[in-house]
Amino acid sequence: MPGPDDLPPLTEEEQLRYGRHLILPEVGEEGQRRLKQARVLLVGAGGLGSPAALYLAAAGVGHLGLVDFDEVDRSNLQRQVLHGTRDVGRLKVDSARDRLADLNPNVHLEPWPVRLDRHNALELVRAHDLVVDGTDNFATRYLVNDACVLAGRPNVYASIFRFEGQASIFAAPGGPCYRCLHPEPPPPGLVPSCAEGGVLGVLPGLLGVIQATEVIKLLLGLGEPLVGRLLLVDALAMRFQSLKLRRDPACPACGTRTLRELPDYEAFCAGPAAADPGEVAEYTPRELAARLAAGAPLALVDVRERPEWAVVRLPGARLAPLSELDQHLAGLPRDRDLVLYCKVGQRSAAAAQILRAAGFTRVWNLAGGLARWIAEFGPPPA
Numbered sequence: 325m326p327g328p329d330d331l332p333p334l335t336e337e338e339q340l341r342y343g344r345h346l347i348l349p350e351v352g353e354e355g356q357r358r359l360k361q362a363r364v365l366l367v368g369a370g371g372l373g374s375p376a377a378l379y380l381a382a383a384g385v386g387h388l389g390l391v392d393f394d395e396v397d398r399s400n401l402q403r404q405v406l407h408g409t410r411d412v413g414r415l416k417v418d419s420a421r422d423r424l425a426d427l428n429p430n431v432h433l434e435p436w437p438v439r440l441d442r443h444n445a446l447e448l449v450r451a452h453d454l455v456v457d458g459t460d461n462f463a464t465r466y467l468v469n470d471a472c473v474l475a476g477r478p479n480v481y482a483s484i485f486r487f488e489g490q491a492s493i494f495a496a497p498g499g500p501c502y503r504c505l506h507p508e509p510p511p512p513g514l515v516p517s518c519a520e521g522g523v524l525g526v527l528p529g530l531l532g533v534i535q536a537t538e539v540i541k542l543l544l545g546l547g548e549p550l551v552g553r554l555l556l557v558d559a560l561a562m563r564f565q566s567l568k569l570r571r572d573p574a575c576p577a578c579g580t581r582t583l584r585e586l587p588d589y590e591a592f593c594a595g596p597a598a599a600d601p602g603e604v605a606e607y608t609p610r611e612l613a614a615r616l617a618a619g620a621p622l623a624l625v626d627v628r629e630r631p632e633w634a635v636v637r638l639p640g641a642r643l644a645p646l647s648e649l650d651q652h653l654a655g656l657p658r659d660r661d662l663v664l665y666c667k668v669g670q671r672s673a674a675a676a677q678i679l680r681a682a683g684f685t686r687v688w689n690l691a692g693g694l695a696r697w698i699a700e701f702g703p704p705p706a
């Protein structure tokens with residue numbers, strides 16, 4: 325945090341405008357100047373982004389970056405209160421800029437009428453102090469998460485569906501990230517979107533205001549932020565619950581940090597091709613490398629014998645030699661895809677059949693084994 329001397333001063337107009345903040349000892353003039361100094365990136369100017377942007381602008385956050393490539397549609401107005409009827413057909417970032425500038429002309433607004441993607445996300449995230457995730461799809465949610473982890477910026481997250489919502493802060497120092505909670509996206513088509521399943525219009529308002537509250541607390545260093553907690557909101561029962569979230573040491577983003585650049589999220593969320601029942605599915609080395617680079621939570625299992633393992637192996641693999649496979653069954657995870665490999669893919673195919681017979685359903689074989697991997701990528705690092 326910058327010291328008080330580095331913070332921008334408040335104008336007379338701002339002194340008047342923020343009077344109710346200034347008399348709060350926990351905010352005061354120094355806190356208000358911290359807000360003025362802050363740069364917040366809002367991803368999505370929709371249901372969550374609307375209340376978040378309105379309250380952050382009203383609160384005097386000095387710089388708001390708004391990313392949204394979409395246009396205002398009449399069916400948005402039931403919940404996206406940033407936009408008005410006369411804005412239908414306009415870019416959401418343009419409509420948002422006009423409304424926010426009217427609410428608080430002291431705020432510097434930067435509209436980004438682009439789709440956040442793996443090529444622009446890191447640069448945008450790095451240019452801000454923290455990010456508000458107001459996205460409505462899994463691909464962008466993983467993208468925002470990973471960019472925040474890589475850039476070291478907190479990700480103030482919320483999501484909504486029908487009458488329920490959830491919120492948390494990911495990628496804060498020491499705290500978990502979205503991948504710790506959801507290592508893998510749900511199979512495509514399993515979870516309906518709000519467009520398909522509907523949403524009570526006031527619900528994103530509730531959750532977006534929670535996001536704005538957490539942003540202001542983080543910027544001011546106040547209270548207990550939602551780091552390591554998942555807040556669950558049930559609007560019908562009007563019940564708020566919070567669950568403890570732990571960091572997953574095996575998380576490719578914030579744990580092992582094997583995720584070093586942003587992968588192809590459309591491919592990641594599309595999932596692997598379905599396996600034929602009765603036959604063991606295979607990855608080519610290239611497919612496996614792509615899944616690993618995308619941060620898919622795979623367990624690599626080397627079924628060769630110990631002397632072979634000692635010479636060379638894939639990074640992150642565990643050893644379960646075919647000759648003693650039955651002793652390793654209990655220790656193998658059942659909640660993620662197991663990818664078996666040996667030297668050329670024959671022993672691992674046999675091992676895969678044994679695992680299938682033992683009730684493992686998520687078993688894959690590396691086609692061509694380590695030999696083909698090395699032919700395509702060279703020897704793995706020792």
Ligand SMILES: [Zn+2]
Nearest residue numbers: 501504575578
């Ligand atoms: Zn994580």
